[in-house]
Amino acid sequence: MKKIAKSNLSALFAKINETKDLYVPVKNGEQVNFAAYSEEAEVDLTALKTVKSPKDAFFPQSENLYTCFNEQGKISITPEELQDKDFVVFGMKACDIKGIEVLDKVFLSEPVDSFYAARRQHGIIVGLACDKPEESCFCTVFGINPAEPTADVAVYDDEDFLYWNALTEKGNALTETLCDLLEDADNTAVENKKKEITAIAEKLPYANLSLEGWNGDALTEKFDSPIWEELYKPCLACGTCTFSCPTCQCYDIKDYNTGNGIKRYRCWDSCMYSDFTMMAHGNNRTSQMQRFRQRFMHKLVYFPANNDGMYSCVGCGRCVDKCPQNLNIVKVIKAFEKGGKA
Amino acid sequence: MQKIVERAKELLADGTVNRVLGWKKGDMCFNPEPAFFETAEDLDENFVYGGFCGANLSKYMIDASKLEGKTLVLLKPCDTYSFNQLINEHRVDREKAYIIGVGCKGKLNIETIKQSGVKGILNITENGDMLNIETLYGNTEMKYSDALLERCHVCKGKEHKIYDELIGESQDTSDRERFAEVEKIEKMSPEEKFAFFQKELSKCIRCNACRNVCPACSCRKCVFDSTKFDSSQKANTDSFEEKMFHIIRAFHVAGRCTDCGECSRVCPQGIPLHLFNRKFIKDINEFYGEYQAGADVDAKGPLTEYTFGDCEPSIVKERG
Numbered sequence: 001m002k003k004i005a006k007s008n009l010s011a012l013f014a015k016i017n018e019t020k021d022l023y024v025p026v027k028n029g030e031q032v033n034f035a036a037y038s039e040e041a042e043v044d045l046t047a048l049k050t051v052k053s054p055k056d057a058f059f060p061q062s063e064n065l066y067t068c069f070n071e072q073g074k075i076s077i078t079p080e081e082l083q084d085k086d087f088v089v090f091g092m093k094a095c096d097i098k099g100i101e102v103l104d105k106v107f108l109s110e111p112v113d114s115f116y117a118a119r120r121q122h123g124i125i126v127g128l129a130c131d132k133p134e135e136s137c138f139c140t141v142f143g144i145n146p147a148e149p150t151a152d153v154a155v156y157d158d159e160d161f162l163y164w165n166a167l168t169e170k171g172n173a174l175t176e177t178l179c180d181l182l183e184d185a186d187n188t189a190v191e192n193k194k195k196e197i198t199a200i201a202e203k204l205p206y207a208n209l210s211l212e213g214w215n216g217d218a219l220t221e222k223f224d225s226p227i228w229e230e231l232y233k234p235c236l237a238c239g240t241c242t243f244s245c246p247t248c249q250c251y252d253i254k255d256y257n258t259g260n261g262i263k264r265y266r267c268w269d270s271c272m273y274s275d276f277t278m279m280a281h282g283n284n285r286t287s288q289m290q291r292f293r294q295r296f297m298h299k300l301v302y303f304p305a306n307n308d309g310m311y312s313c314v315g316c317g318r319c320v321d322k323c324p325q326n327l328n329i330v331k332v333i334k335a336f337e338k339g340g341k342a
Numbered sequence: 343m344q345k346i347v348e349r350a351k352e353l354l355a356d357g358t359v360n361r362v363l364g365w366k367k368g369d370m371c372f373n374p375e376p377a378f379f380e381t382a383e384d385l386d387e388n389f390v391y392g393g394f395c396g397a398n399l400s401k402y403m404i405d406a407s408k409l410e411g412k413t414l415v416l417l418k419p420c421d422t423y424s425f426n427q428l429i430n431e432h433r434v435d436r437e438k439a440y441i442i443g444v445g446c447k448g449k450l451n452i453e454t455i456k457q458s459g460v461k462g463i464l465n466i467t468e469n470g471d472m473l474n475i476e477t478l479y480g481n482t483e484m485k486y487s488d489a490l491l492e493r494c495h496v497c498k499g500k501e502h503k504i505y506d507e508l509i510g511e512s513q514d515t516s517d518r519e520r521f522a523e524v525e526k527i528e529k530m531s532p533e534e535k536f537a538f539f540q541k542e543l544s545k546c547i548r549c550n551a552c553r554n555v556c557p558a559c560s561c562r563k564c565v566f567d568s569t570k571f572d573s574s575q576k577a578n579t580d581s582f583e584e585k586m587f588h589i590i591r592a593f594h595v596a597g598r599c600t601d602c603g604e605c606s607r608v609c610p611q612g613i614p615l616h617l618f619n620r621k622f623i624k625d626i627n628e629f630y631g632e633y634q635a636g637a638d639v640d641a642k643g644p645l646t647e648y649t650f651g652d653c654e655p656s657i658v659k660e661r662g
Binding site: 029233265268274320 | 375461463554610
């Protein structure tokens with residue numbers, strides 16, 4: 001166990017940034033999101049949840065795949081280079097780290113996604129234990145411990161110090177490079193902090209949410225339920241839930257016309273959008289009810305069916321906080337538990 | 343609230359309406375959701391109307407107008423402007439709506455409460471002019487008027503512009519100058535303006551919540567959803583596009599936007615989108631005379647009517 005005075009954090013960030021790219025939670029107006037570190041950036045480690053999840057660091061909202069260029073009838077194709085520089089994402093929470101495990105299942109299984117794999121190889125995650133879990137948090141329902149981020153380094157914020165505990169080889173290597181700034185510490189403060197977090201986590205309003213009945217075998221029963229018809233109606237079909245979600249992984253591939261060529265890029269897609277999975281023959285989901293159902297079926301039924309029971313929701317609660325009309329996965333789970341309207 | 347439920351049940355029972363469009367209790371006190379009710383039992387069990395029922399239900403009436411029979415819709419004073427505008431644009435059917443104008447003393451913004459530093463909210467109760475807030479980390483309080491949505495600080499007044507009947511008292515909650523923020527930006531240099539909007543719009547994640555919630559954005563198919571259009575609706579491929587989406591949207595709703603403020607309410611990134619619309623409203627007021635979209639159901643919009651008194655395009659040069 002190591003520690004560093006919080007007053008000295010900018011030195012730590014600067015040191016990491018000397019040799020690596022560094023992403024930290026940065027405040028812009030009233031919102032906090034992960035962004036590249038700079039001296040001017042207003043780093044905010046107190047915000048529990050960034051608006052967007054940090055999955056951007058491994059799976060950016062939009063990224064070029066290759067560029068085609070037409071010069072007098074001769075077409076050249078330049079593939080985008082893969083990530084080859086180490087980078088650190090500082091301050092990821094336990095739920096968001098679990099979110100990366102979900103993405104791994106998708107992008108690191110055959111055929112491996114080379115863009116994602118390169119970022120995973122070069123990415124070092126410094127996880128920050130949740131100082132003050134909030135009412136919309138329900139990570140514990142998915143077996144996640146907000147006091148134990150399963151990162152390369154687990155960090156704990158306790159009054160004047162950040163406690164630093166390397167957990168992996170990558171974490172040890174990073175710690176080595178920072179040995180001038182980190183000092184040895186005992187475990188007492190961190191153990192107390194963990195107890196504090198666990199005590200709050202037990203009191204969270206969604207702590208006892210039951211996932212009973214949601215599994216890979218529930219496909220037909222859930223899919224055919226009339227409850228979806230009741231639930232989807234207030235949905236605006238915006239992408240707030242999907243774009244703030246740490247596990248939503250659907251993407252679209254498009255061409256951007258550069259005048260004398262194209263940039264082929266991929267960008268996050270949203271099952272809420274009208275052209276989601278649109279193919280040459282048309283769209284296999286033609287109503288908002290079907291698209292709304294897709295989101296929850298994917299997270300709670302299809303994904304566990306294909307991944308040994310692993311849900312693709314991590315209970316971060318961003319959709320709970322951010323849905324403009326206050327719909328969310330918790331309400332869906334509760335509605336099914338209740339069996340729909342009276 | 344009980345009066346609304348009782349009246350809604352009467353109207354359902356006597357067959358005046360087939361359904362009720364209102365708000366359903368959330369699983370927390372601050373997250374009610376828009377909902378349709380078809381039975382008295384459902385109303386008794388699930389209906390709610392309170393400080394967090396900020397959602398403007400007018401736009402849901404586009405779809406409800408296509409349903410069998412009438413829909414009882416609950417509209418707050420400012421929502422009625424949106425409803426009028428939708429009638430004016432032939433997007434909703436007045437005959438398919440039974441409107442109860444519900445009282446409003448300003449609606450609360452949970453984001454504002456959280457941004458004041460309140461964490462782990464378990465319950466919020468009204469106590470006169472105050473909100474008692476119970477949290478995982480102790481209790482606190484806040485003035486009701488400090489937790490209002492931005493739009494309530496520039497309230498258009500307590501009058502419902504269209505209704506069949508009224509239930510409840512309303513208050514004019516305006517305590518800020520409507521165009522003050524716009525005037526501040528007008529005084530900036532072009533470079534400062536660019537930097538301001540660049541900073542705000544670069545936060546955009548293209549979730550389209552602003553567009554989808556907007557009662558003026560009622561096109562059946564948005565150009566940004568077209569698969570044949572070069573610009574994707576899902577990502578900002580460059581910094582020009584992130585501005586283009588919002589600027590095109592602002593132009594498209596110019597003269598039709600009632601300033602209902604839903605765009606700013608729903609933006610997950612807190613972009614003050616209402617500023618674009620309010621700038622257009624201010625300019626329209628200056629060039630064509632005072633005009634409030636949705637105030638009069640039969641009004642001709644200043645940008646869709648031509649008069650000899652209209653300003654010439656050269657006004658752009660004269661104004662600098």
